[in-house]
Amino acid sequence: xxxxxxxxxxxxxxxLACIDPRYTARLEKFLVDDKELHGDYDxxxxxxxxxxxxxxxxWRKVLFxxxxxxxxxxxxxxxxxxxxxxxxxxxxxxxxxxxxxxNLHSKELRKFKKMILKNFPDMAFRGxxxxxxxxxxxxxxx
Ligand SMILES: [Zn+2]
Numbered sequence: 001x002x003x004x005x006x007x008x009x010x011x012x013x014x015x016l017a018c019i020d021p022r023y024t025a026r027l028e029k030f031l032v033d034d035k036e037l038h039g040d041y042d043x044x045x046x047x048x049x050x051x052x053x054x055x056x057x058x059w060r061k062v063l064f065x066x067x068x069x070x071x072x073x074x075x076x077x078x079x080x081x082x083x084x085x086x087x088x089x090x091x092x093x094x095x096x097x098x099x100x101x102x103n104l105h106s107k108e109l110r111k112f113k114k115m116i117l118k119n120f121p122d123m124a125f126r127g128x129x130x131x132x133x134x135x136x137x138x139x140x141x142x
Contacts, residue, residue: 011074013041014067017082018049018089026134027082041080042070048089050081050112050127055093064119071120079116079123083109084130102139105129109140117142 017027032039044066046052046059053060070076083105090099109127116125127140 011040011042011070011076013037013078013080014070014076015041015043015080015082016049016053016063017043017045018052018084018087019045019047020084020087023082023084023130023134026130026136030136042066042074042076048087048093049083051083051087051090051093051108053115054108054111060115067116067120077122077124078126079120080126080128081109081112082128082130082136086132102129102131106139113140113142 015031017023028039031037031041044063046056046063048055053063067076067079085100085102085105087099090096090104094104106127106129109129113125113127116123125140125142126138128136129139130136
C-alpha cells in the first residue's frame with residue numbers, strides 16, 4: 001500500500017462501483033495493484049453501479065454532483081465503472097430471476113458511458129465487469 005499523499009491530493013480517476021460486499025476487497029486490490037492508479041482514485045458507490053445511476057434519477061444527480069466535485073478538487077479525467085454479475089440491484093431493478101448475462105451488463109455500461117460523455121464530454125471512460133470468480137474484465141472503453 002503506497003503512503004497517503006500529503007501535498008498533492010489529485011486523483012486521476014473517479015471510480016463507480018456497486019455496494020455489494022462480496023466484491024469490495026477484490027476491487028480494492030485491483031485498484032491498488034493497477035500500474036496507472038496505484039490506489040489513487042475517488043470512490044463512489046451506488047447499488048447496481050451504472051444501473052443505479054441509469055434507473056434512479058436522484059441517484060444520478062448525486063453521482064454527477066460528486067463527479068463535478070472530483071473534477072474541481074482532484075482534477076479527475078477518467079471514470080472507471082465496475083459492474084458485476086449476480087448483482088442484487090440488477091435482479092431487483094430489472095425483475096430478473098438470475099443475473100448471469102455479461103452482454104446485459106455491457107449494454108448498460110455503454111448506456112451509462114453515453115450519459116457520462118453527454119454531461120462530461122472530456123472524460124475518458126472504462127467499463128469493467130467482475131465475475132463470481134473475482135475476474136475483472138474491461139468491456140467498454142472510450
Ligand atoms: Zn451489485
